[in-house]
Amino acid sequence: MCGIAGVFGVGNEQDAKSIVSNMIGKLKHRGPDAEGMYSDELIALGHRRLAIIDLSDDSNQPFYSDDGRYVLVFNGEIYNYKQLRDELTYPFRTNSDTEVVLASYQKWGAECCAKFNGMFAFAVWDTKEKTLFMARDRVGIKPLYFYNSKDRFVFSSEIRSLLSSEIVPKKINSDALLDYLRYQTVHAPQTIIDGVEILPAGHYLTISQDEVATGQYWNLLDNHIRHDPRLSADEFKFEIRNRLKRSVERRLVSDVPFGAFLSGGIDSSIVVGMMRESGINELKTFSVTFEEEEFSEAKYARLIAEKFETDHHEIKQTPEDFLRELPNALSSMDHPSGDGPNTYVVSKATKEAGVTMALSGLGGDELFAGYDIFKRSYELESKKYLNSFPKLFRQLGGAAYKALRPTVAAQKVNEILKGDHIHFEYTYPVSRQVMLDHELINLVHRDLLPENAVFRHINAQLGVGSSGIKLPVLSKVSYSEITTYMENVLLRDSDQMSMAHALEIRVPFLDHELLEYVFAIPDAIKYPHYPKKLLVESVGDLLPNEVVHRPKMGFTFPWEKWMKNEMKTYCEERIMSFADREQIRGSKIKSYWNLFLRGSGKIQWSKIWFIVVLENWLSENEVR
Structure with a gap:
């Protein structure tokens, strides 16, 4: 496990080395055991090592192929590296999985990714063809972020490392902000920083001086x-x-x-x-x-x-x-x-x-199928007859139910009933929402909200005309949980x-x-x-x-008490700072905070806390 970083296309080798030196400095916590860099006239690569397999210095990175053509920076572990090593005719000089990754790429190219059993994010520089290849593991265990400007491409294991390059503008992604306010996270490939993306799970990139090309080597629906x-x-x-x-x-x-x-x-x-x-x-x-x-x-x-x-x-x-x-x-x-x-x-x-x-x-x-959403989605399949009711009737029924039971669950039932369709691709995205759209539209300076990122993803993969539409219901929930909540949270x-x-x-x-x-x-x-x-x-x-068969455990930390007492100043400072952002209706967010302090049942602590966390991160990283 390590931290990797690199910059391509700076034009000045000394500048590139300086940029990457700053970037891997921000990754020291990820790899305290060793540090290394490679640079030439087109690229600089950096690595921080946490030694797990083959602890010798010979396995430090960047790692070079036997002929010197390829240079690798690698984060993760390949669990079947010994088996792959037996398939490769290569003059190995270490006992590391790192060398197996490089030898595999040298033999199979991008197809090597499908042969790996493990968690990984890596980049290989081809000194002959002047191309950079990057890949991420099948389910997104290891992160890999990148920013592509007109003439420079920069990547890293962490966003804060990218920001330290001074190539990436510290600007908030407005659509990603709304994604975060819906789900307390931002879904791949977007991030909270404008222009910064995370390479989606099961994907790879090939970068040259002329283009950036994306490929996918694994998808659970296909495999x-x-x-x-x-x-x-x-x-x-x-x-x-x-x-x-x-x-x-x-x-x-x-x-x-x-x-x-x-x-x-x-x-x-x-x-x-x-x-x-x-x-x-x-x-x-x-x-x-x-x-x-x-x-x-x-x-x-x-x-x-x-x-x-x-x-x-x-x-x-x-x-x-x-x-x-x-x-x-x-x-x-x-x-x-x-x-x-x-x-x-x-x-x-x-x-x-x-x-x-x-x-x-x-x-x-x-x-x-360990979450309640599995059973709820399964039961909802038997209620498809609700689609035959006029939308107005469903809206009235949902509103009545919400009035009778003023709970978060009832609000979500109302949201589902007033939707266009009661099908999985429409109902699932509501299940994980922290802030519903009718609440969100009041908090932001937007006349229209962008399309829900979870709906867009689920509809494309499991909706009408997709390969996943005939899957069992519980499989649909598994896919949705794995590729949204699990991968991105x-x-x-x-x-x-x-x-x-x-x-x-x-x-x-x-x-x-x-x-x-x-x-x-x-x-x-x-x-x-x-x-x-x-x-x-x-x-x-x-x-x-x-x-x-143990009973469910009900312990939660006393967040509401903390936020009204011990952490009140901490939270209030960040709420007020968030209210000053140009994307936000400041008076509305301040009203939310005051309602929470007065004990209004309409504003739960969870709908305040994740905003505090967001503003704390934005402020610490000087993002506007």
């Missing part, structure tokens, strides 16, 4: 397995267990101490159990715990730790502890997000315990909060071979009659019943 309808539930479960076990085993390749996050939930408990089954005898596990026992998951994490005999570390947190750490977590954000501080806290403690790599259960919910937060402490996180549930197998399993087999039923039954007696 998933079409199952034989005669397969039984037991046959599916058998294969799921085998694929998940292989995925965990692949992610245990490391030359540094490692452990696992253990919340006591189903996903992380399975990962820990399979790590032990794979022969890991000395296993450190980490969980965040709270004093309020009725809300704490600690007893379930302890249960799993005892069952698998791990060296368990509880990171005891009071609200006051968390509050003290919060400013540091916010300052570690590379892109604004309404979530993430929990990962910051557990990553910090894990690193302090001497661990450099940890496995996580992230992805289990998205793949095995969970994975981004996981990367930026863990790498703030130079900690590598690996995610077995996102192995592409597992994803491709589970994705289109029939709803009749995948439906979660209890939480993640198919996953639980696939691993047999690995988990105790107390973990599988």
